[in-house]
Amino acid sequence: LAVCHALTAELGLHMFDASQRAVPAIRRATTRRSVKSNQRRTQQANDYLLSVGKKLRVYHLHGALTFASIEPIVRTMTQESASTEVFIVNLRLVQGIDRAAVNFLTGLRAELTARGKLFLFTEAGACWQPLIDQGVDREAFFSDDDFALEYGENRILADRFPSPAADGQMPLPDCELFLGLSADQLAWVDQLLVVRTFHKGQNIITAGQASNELFVLTAGAAMVSISTQDGVARLDAFSAGATFGEVAFLDRSPRSANVTALNAVTCRVLTREVFDELDTQAPAIKIRLLGNLAGRLTTILRQNGRELAALK
Incomplete structure (x- = not known):
């Protein structure tokens, strides 16, 4: 059965949310780790990312994704969407995905995208083709969390820290x-x-x-x-x-x-x-x-x- 580790960016750290097997409730674990990408940024940009950490979340899905296992995960992500701008879903440890789980994920992604949210997949492996067949665009897939985190951070920073001047040069x-x-x-x-x-x-x-x-x-x-x-x-x-x-x-x-x-x-x-x-x-x-x-x-x-x- 699927297990979801939701990694919440808060003060530059990940907070693991470990959902149990077929039970929809989610329990809070105490393990913490860094959430930022390897992109080196200015101190001002780093400080801003720390201050709005919950806008970006990473979910590591484990096991077989079926209707029973994906439904509580999707419900949790929907609840967290009020404060989240960027969702990154890592599928590296997923052992299989059925049609119902594909429909759940693609439906959630379509809904969040329509609301202006960013929804990305990393290390999709065998899940890539079913998601592509269901209409997920190729640009939504990244080879690892680091590149997806960088992309998501850029999205969050875009309005507050615009690109350098028109000639592209940083003064x-x-x-x-x-x-x-x-x-x-x-x-x-x-x-x-x-x-x-x-x-x-x-x-x-x-x-x-x-x-x-x-x-x-x-x-x-x-x-x-x-x-x-x-x-x-x-x-x-x-x-x-x-x-x-x-x-x-x-x-x-x-x-x-x-x-x-x-x-x-x-x-x-x-x-x-x-x-x-x-x-x-x-x-x-x-x-x-x-x-x-x-x-x-x-x-x-x-x-x-x-x-x-x-x-x-």
Whole structure:
């Protein structure tokens, strides 16, 4: 029988709702884990996502989906739709799905879509074809939760954090690395930064190479990945305004992962030579840059700490 784990985004954490087997009631479990995607966003965007966490929910369905097992799950999702904008349904552990369950899911999706909600499926496996045959469009399917979470987060952020200016470029004052610099300081830094462009699929950083450059993404999106036995594992992702490559740049270690352009990308690049020259030419600017880098790294460490604690 099906079991549903509803993962509710609340303060950056997942709250597991474990529905029991054929009983429609749902009991609250205590297990918690991170709900955010690997997309690296600005602090303002992250704070906003935390403040509206219940707008996005992930449901992990287990077992055989039949009329008896899917009905209480669909009822629960319908009840939660008053406060939810994005529904993500993971089907990886589903062992089978009958016509009644397909009709329930597609009917719920059609109803929620008509109400302006976003309803996505991940890791659909054998469920993909029955859902497609029932009229679910292909764009509703994602290979894993991370990509679906990113898509859903983008939907939630769209109105409050519109895309960069018409030319697609994120202004330097809005980039994390340059927060707090005066107009004169920004104008001076602008002259020192190299402009570099990349096409979709091109590596911006390759694992193993020297780390003599710090990157600020001003247009486009990029993905951090490593090679595994199963292929490529996505570790992180960046949108315009993000800084990346900072850890290896600061400790002068070789690059530990690949960073690949997901579309047309423009970066402003700070070379180590220029960075070192700031010691004498503009120490106040270097202090500000180091402070911004330290703040970003602290945020990453705290987030990782919360995720590790949630796994205990």
